[in-house]
Amino acid sequence: MKVNIQEKEISLVNENNIWVQNENQEIRIVKHNDETLLLITPNKVYTIRCLNVNKEAKTITLLYNGNKFEAKITEPIDEILKSMGLENALTPKISDLKAPMPGLVLQVLVNPGDTVAKGDKILVLEAMKMENAIKSPTDGIIADVLAKQGLAVDKNQILITFK
Numbered sequence: 001m002k003v004n005i006q007e008k009e010i011s012l013v014n015e016n017n018i019w020v021q022n023e024n025q026e027i028r029i030v031k032h033n034d035e036t037l038l039l040i041t042p043n044k045v046y047t048i049r050c051l052n053v054n055k056e057a058k059t060i061t062l063l064y065n066g067n068k069f070e071a072k073i074t075e076p077i078d079e080i081l082k083s084m085g086l087e088n089a090l091t092p093k094i095s096d097l098k099a100p101m102p103g104l105v106l107q108v109l110v111n112p113g114d115t116v117a118k119g120d121k122i123l124v125l126e127a128m129k130m131e132n133a134i135k136s137p138t139d140g141i142i143a144d145v146l147a148k149q150g151l152a153v154d155k156n157q158i159l160i161t162f163k
Contacts, residue, residue, distance in 0.1 A: 037062075094138040097160040099153040103127030108149055110160065114142045122160060123147060138162060 028040040032047070039046040051068065052061040058073045107124040116122060116136040123134045140162040147159040 094140070095162055096158045097122070097134070097137060097162075099125065099147075099155055099157045099159055100134070101125070101127045101132075102155050103132070103153060105147045105149055105151045105153060105159070106131060108145055108147055110142050110145060112142050112144055116140060116142060125153070134159070 026042055030038045030040060032038050035050055037048045037050055039048055046064065049063040050060060051063050054060075058075075058078070060071045060073065062069045062071060103125045104127075105123060106126050108122075109124075110116060110122045116139070118136055118139050120136045121133045122136050122142075125132045125134055143161040143163045145160055147153065153159065
């Protein structure tokens with residue numbers, strides 16, 4: 001496994017549940033508890049708090065001395081796929097957004113050609129007298145908006161398509 005943090009790359013291997021530096025084993029990373037890691041070097045032990053692990057993006061947000069750092073994790077399979085030109089092969093491709101439940105479209109917040117990020121609110125659907133914000137499942141560009149304000153939709157009906 002490789003860890004990229006602040007433009008530095010460290011290769012690590014797992015030996016008895018302790019991550020050690022691949023080349024000379026001068027750096028070790030030990031899980032202290034659910035939120036804390038110990039970074040052990042020949043001269044000092046650093047206590048680092050793990051704020052967030054994003055398995056999908058393969059990133060870890062760390063806190064040390066009040067400063068946040070984001071580390072990118074690269075596994076051997078990632079390097080193999082990249083060498084074959086398939087680095088996005090494991091990323092799911094989403095081409096449309098379907099209604100999660102039957103309801104009434106109250107508001108459409110995007111138009112064809114709009115660029116959206118994953119998690120952006122793109123429409124409001126009323127179901128069982130509750131307003132539900134429907135968010136984009138992916139980063140992308142809106143190809144077509146099939147949902148119109150006031151339209152009654154069924155579950156799994158396509159509302160929006162992505163390019």
